Amino acid sequence: MRSWYGVVIALVVASLMVVSNVSGLHAQDLQGKVKTAMKMLQEKTNSLGQPKLDGGTLMFGEDEMNGNYDLVDEVADNNGCTATIFAASGDGFKRISTNVIKDGNRAVGTMLDPNGAAIKKIKNGESFYGEADILGEKYETGYEPIKDASGQPIGIWYVGYKK
Numbered sequence: 001m002r003s004w005y006g007v008v009i010a011l012v013v014a015s016l017m018v019v020s021n022v023s024g025l026h027a028q029d030l031q032g033k034v035k036t037a038m039k040m041l042q043e044k045t046n047s048l049g050q051p052k053l054d055g056g057t058l059m060f061g062e063d064e065m066n067g068n069y070d071l072v073d074e075v076a077d078n079n080g081c082t083a084t085i086f087a088a089s090g091d092g093f094k095r096i097s098t099n100v101i102k103d104g105n106r107a108v109g110t111m112l113d114p115n116g117a118a119i120k121k122i123k124n125g126e127s128f129y130g131e132a133d134i135l136g137e138k139y140e141t142g143y144e145p146i147k148d149a150s151g152q153p154i155g156i157w158y159v160g161y162k163k
Contacts, residue, residue, distance in 0.1 A: 030140040030161050034129065037079035037159040038142045044071045045085070045157070051146050053154040058087040058096055058146070065155075066096040067108065073099055075159065082139070085146075086112055086156035093119065093156050102135050110135070112156065118143040122156055131163070138163040 049061020058065040065085050072083040076099045086093035093112040100107045121128040128143040139160035146155035
């Protein structure tokens with residue numbers, strides 16, 4: 001009888017190890033996808049010109065990002081993710097172009113969580129990659145600061161995959 005218990009325990013442990021491995025691979029796969037989508041969003045916006053913040057309006061070259069959904073939708077369509085461009089607003093960052101949906105509409109005008117891990121990194125001019133809560137849902141995310149010519153964070157590029 002004892003040998004059966006040992007076999008059952010060994011099978012359970014082996015199953016848990018396989019599930020754990022698959023979850024780890026899935027997380028690594030999502031992180032790779034986040035970085036690929038982020039690169040595309042950055043290349044598309046940077047190709048328009050130098051970023052600047054003009055009275056609450058985020059510009060790349062002469063192109064206004066506020067309310068311009070072409071780039072975030074293109075990145076989302078090509079990568080199967082959500083994408084957002086934030087602009088600095090007061091002490092925080094406001095969604096000005098997004099395909100993140102809240103209450104059936106684009107979540108434009110909503111603020112980045114002021115208590116989240118991402119904003120702390122961004123305010124220090126650093127990137128944040130990892131799990132984040134986006135309007136009540138868990139996502140594997142990437143946040144990169146958009147800096148003006150003097151190196152100050154004036155906005156954020158975001159991409160994420162719902163978990």
